Amino acid sequence: MTTHTGTATRSTQDWQRADAAHFLHPFTDFQSLARKGSRIITRAEGIHLHDSEGHRILDAMSGLWCVNVGYGRQELVDAATRQMQELPFYNAFFQTATPPAIELAELLAQVTPRQFQHVFFAGSGSEGNDTVVRMVRRYWDLLGQPERQVIISRNNAYHGSTMAGASLGGMRGMHVQGGLPIPGIVHIEQPYWHALGRSQSREAFGLQAAGWLEARILEIGADKVAAFIGEPVQGAGGVIVPPDSYWPEIQRICDKYGILLVSDEVICGFGRTGHWFGCERFGTRPDLMTFAKGVTSGYVPLGGVMVGERIAKVLIEQGGEFSHGYTYSGHPVACAVALANIRLIQREGLVERVHGDSGPYLAQCFEALADHPLVGETQSCGMMGAVLLVKDKAGGEAFPEALEVGMVCRGHCFGNGLIMRAVGDRMIIAPPLVMTRAQIDEMMALIRRCLDLTWADVRRNGWA
Numbered sequence: 451m452t453t454h455t456g457t458a459t460r461s462t463q464d465w466q467r468a469d470a471a472h473f474l475h476p477f478t479d480f481q482s483l484a485r486k487g488s489r490i491i492t493r494a495e496g497i498h499l500h501d502s503e504g505h506r507i508l509d510a511m512s513g514l515w516c517v518n519v520g521y522g523r524q525e526l527v528d529a530a531t532r533q534m535q536e537l538p539f540y541n542a543f544f545q546t547a548t549p550p551a552i553e554l555a556e557l558l559a560q561v562t563p564r565q566f567q568h569v570f571f572a573g574s575g576s577e578g579n580d581t582v583v584r585m586v587r588r589y590w591d592l593l594g595q596p597e598r599q600v601i602i603s604r605n606n607a608y609h610g611s612t613m614a615g616a617s618l619g620g621m622r623g624m625h626v627q628g629g630l631p632i633p634g635i636v637h638i639e640q641p642y643w644h645a646l647g648r649s650q651s652r653e654a655f656g657l658q659a660a661g662w663l664e665a666r667i668l669e670i671g672a673d674k675v676a677a678f679i680g681e682p683v684q685g686a687g688g689v690i691v692p693p694d695s696y697w698p699e700i701q702r703i704c705d706k707y708g709i710l711l712v713s714d715e716v717i718c719g720f721g722r723t724g725h726w727f728g729c730e731r732f733g734t735r736p737d738l739m740t741f742a743k744g745v746t747s748g749y750v751p752l753g754g755v756m757v758g759e760r761i762a763k764v765l766i767e768q769g770g771e772f773s774h775g776y777t778y779s780g781h782p783v784a785c786a787v788a789l790a791n792i793r794l795i796q797r798e799g800l801v802e803r804v805h806g807d808s809g810p811y812l813a814q815c816f817e818a819l820a821d822h823p824l825v826g827e828t829q830s831c832g833m834m835g836a837v838l839l840v841k842d843k844a845g846g847e848a849f850p851e852a853l854e855v856g857m858v859c860r861g862h863c864f865g866n867g868l869i870m871r872a873v874g875d876r877m878i879i880a881p882p883l884v885m886t887r888a889q890i891d892e893m894m895a896l897i898r899r900c901l902d903l904t905w906a907d908v909r910r911n912g913w914a
């Protein structure tokens with residue numbers, strides 16, 4: 451098939467040739483992709499994508515955890531168009547501001563938890579987390595405790611791909627490329643019950659996992675620890691939903707030692723968990739909150755950090771100049787789209803819908819997958835879900851990593867018009883928040899078909 455763009459009509463092979471010749475994709479084995487050829491996504495509407503071969507694909511990943519209001523929302527297009535015509539860009543460095551940036555700051559202060567009255571804008575989640583590192587250390591400097599430098603994070607966390615983002619993240623494959631983490635960032639083990647705590651109840655394991663934070667603080671010395679950072683639900687790590695006992699205990703420990711709590715809400719923010727922010731679902735009161743992705747539903751890039759009053763007061767009253775910022779901090783077009791997106795979420799009651807209707811329905815559908823012979827664990831939280839594929843259902847034993855059973859399953863998903871992601875053998879989804887029950891049914895039928903096809907492969911190959 452051929453695809454028309456503003457400038458060209460080209461065949462799939464032609465797109466793939468040019469792609470392989472010039473475009474280095476993120477997190478990609480370039481050579482292996484060039485051999486296969488990229489799938490060319492050409493347009494989308496609602497929860498469906500279309501590729502250059504005419505396939506229609508159900509996008510159960512909301513792009514990359516971001517297209518929360520679905521594709522093709524005219525309000526967002528109009529907001530961008532209007533703003534581009536009126537004022538496509540102006541910066542906020544020179545004692546200047548633009549109406550969309552001010553108005554978005556005001557609206558964010560309304561929809562975020564009460565302790566947040568200020569925002570620092572960035573262009574992405576990674577940049578937001580770079581800002582977090584700068585701001586946390588600046589805060590302790592201003593309080594006369596410059597030795598408080600260490601930020602504690604977790605293994606298998608994802609906090610972005612800049613030097614600071616990848617350092618905060620706990621992905622070993624990222625650390626070995628580029629000499630990371632940067633100094634002053636350490637990691638504790640993640641609250642992943644199925645992998646680390648199956649001999650105990652979920653609640654007991656949650657307390658134990660939080661206890662690892664206290665142990666590390668005592669090991670380092672509380673007077674050297676600046677902050678703890680975590681995603682309410684680990685997203686890219688495999689939609690790992692912690693036990694309910696975990697976060698309240700983390701909050702208690704941070705309070706006990708006066709350590710700042712940073713909630714990375716890049717995925718969990720703006721309704722994904724059925725609450726406006728993940729910290730509200732899990733009962734923490736963070737001092738800083740990173741956001742990106744869902745703030746604009748991915749229509750244009752925007753990220754930032756909500757700054758709690760504890761920190762804002764010090765930065766403002768004792769700070770002098772904070773020597774940090776980005777050309778696009780408060781980009782007027784991005785802010786205009788974010789405003790339209792958040793108002794749309796409010797008008798359509800999407801957070802309430804996920805909380806009271808589609809989230810519980812998705813949970814019920816995921817629990818029902820537990821009867822499948824391949825499935826060792828299912829988890830969900832709001833509009834996020836995970837299915838763990840195991841070799842031995844009764845004992846929970848994993849497949850050998852080299853078999854890449856998750857990738858086999860993902861292949862079936864692609865082949866059957868479903869975007870579902872594999873993190874090892876955890877198959878994960880994070881569909882648009884606008885999904886209806888009928889669309890959840892459509893998605894679940896595809897998921898079950900792909901699990902069946904994967905199970906048939908596993909049997910045929912004698913892997914289980």
Ligand SMILES: *Cc1c(COP(=O)(O)O)cnc(C)c1O
Nearest residue numbers: 574575576608609610716717742
């Ligand atoms: C995606 C993500 C980031 C990084 O955001 P980018 O916009 O890709 O830089 C940071 N934290 C979390 C939790 C994420 O999921």
